[in-house]
Amino acid sequence: MFFIKGRLMFGLDARFLVITLLLIVVPIVIFCTNVARNVLHEFLTYNVVYVILAVTILFTIYVLVLLFLTSTRDPGIVPRNSHPLEEEICYNSSVPVDASGRHTPIPPLPRTKEVFVNGFSVTVKYCDTCQIYRPPRCLHCSVCDNCVERFDHHCHWLGQCIGLRNYRYFFLLVSSSALLCIFIFAMSALNIKFVMDDYGTLWKTMKESLASVILMVYSFIFFWFAGGLTCFHLYLIGRNQTTYEKCRRRADNMQNVYDRGCFGNFLEVFCTKTKSSRYNFQAYVQEETPMRI
Template sequence: MDNLKLSDEQFTNIQESFHAFNRVYGIFFGVKKNTLNLIATILFIIFAMLLYILFVFPLAIQNGYIFLNTICVVYGFTPITTLIMTAITEPGVILKRQISDNQQPESSLTESNEEAIQIENNTQQDDIPKIYRERHCSTCNIKRPSKASHCRECNHCVDGFDHHCYWVGTCIGIRNWRYFVYFLIAAFSAPLLAFLVGIVLFINSASLAAALWFEMFDTLGTSVLIFYIFYCICGFWQHNTILNIFALIIMIFGPLVYTFSIFQNRETYQKYYYYENPYFTLFVSIFMLMISCILLPMTSTNCSNASKLKTTKQIHSEEEFRKEKRQFQFGQDKIEFNLMKKNLIQFFTYPIPKSRYQSL
């Protein structure tokens, strides 16, 4: 590309192929349509961090968990860092009209298993999944290389295309795939670590929590008891989803709000700080656990794909191919532990290809 002389019109056409990666404030390559998604994701992570810092951090320091708490707070910045790295890294966009029929893009992530080598050397295009075939892209006007695919959201082809992530606001391709997996692992493990710290603190304050429960029942008495009986009869037995959700919200927020008022108004508890209310810790811990549970399937799936050195697009293409050919075999996607370990080492160490954007 460095030695290729382009006319003004050709240069303009190549630049236009990066319309989805125009820089935002000189930093981000983020897609125009999904910039707000990226900002929303960052704000959500910051919100979760603030909950921990306000309600769990001071209690952990007070109870002597200084080292563990420091690790938790520092590691909490990892999801933001890896998210930004994913967003600012150009994923491997193949420039329009850059690749001729006899020219292939450079790719440093090579397949390590025998099946992939067979696919690469197979000359019968109809006998391999579509993702491994060389196909012509009418939109980009190029001969799309193996493992590349066209992103409808960004309207260009991406080398090693995995998927378009709306949370990150960009395509996931050969250049930012590793950063994306880093982000998922960090986004899953950071709130899980915060949950474990919160649960330890809540167990330590179990005696105070029990005292607040007895205080609440002693004050509200029959009304609280009637509510829980009503929940058990109408919610649990009748399997009413809406009623269950409503009751669970009250069960979580009710003690939280009421014990907060006890801390403020009762002489016995006025000496305590707000963060010593055990229900604040429990609420934040449950919130962190919910985040981890939501991210667990996504994280495990992408880590599993990385252990096979295959993108989501490749796996879906192979599944469609098997359905067309009616080639179903139980356990055919399973790989040995040693091969999985070798693939993961290669995934986390392969040299990221140079961006074609840098050649412009």
């Protein structure tokens, strides 16, 4: 799906992005309108609470920007072949004839071919849907129905594939979300401490600061989700692997030909220039002339 004349591109299941957006925004609104207000009462003579509010709002905006950058950009889609190569042996009147008058058969197209990456031979497969030989580390996403360079996985929470052009933003989004969960958990726990100092008993404290209790439970659960993903992808980045390659090599025991060493792998992900899109989504569709056989 495209918006603003092709400047924004969403996946086919972009409706789930609304749920993700609510999971981020709603807890922050509850925190700012309830928890932060109670903390304001405790720090009435200080400006600490205003710093807490500013950090919360700025950090949330940063997470939302990363969410926007991850879910609205081309993940690295490889264009389809508009004139597919012949894959079957054809014998018909349109096929050229040789000197003896017999039709010349078109040789079958190989399903795989070998290319060299860092001095190692890598097998690339032919994609029947896109009618191309997939570049190394490219995979056809069954949800988006596109071949994506350096395909990591399809994220339903973002409604978008994670690939070559948005993996960096995806990792920053996940890791920043984990830090935001820690921050909300800590501030909610601080508020509960203040309330307990006033009421003395845990039960009365929970009744008076129900929002803080809910936010603590919520942020604790989602921290394990976001924090676990952060640790997993830190491991993958250090080894220069994708999620798909990690799962596949566990079964096939394949050699990683893309590993440049831990430091070099992190430089590749975070310090290299993002590759330009292979598509110009704002261009007009050109009418193609039929191929002559």
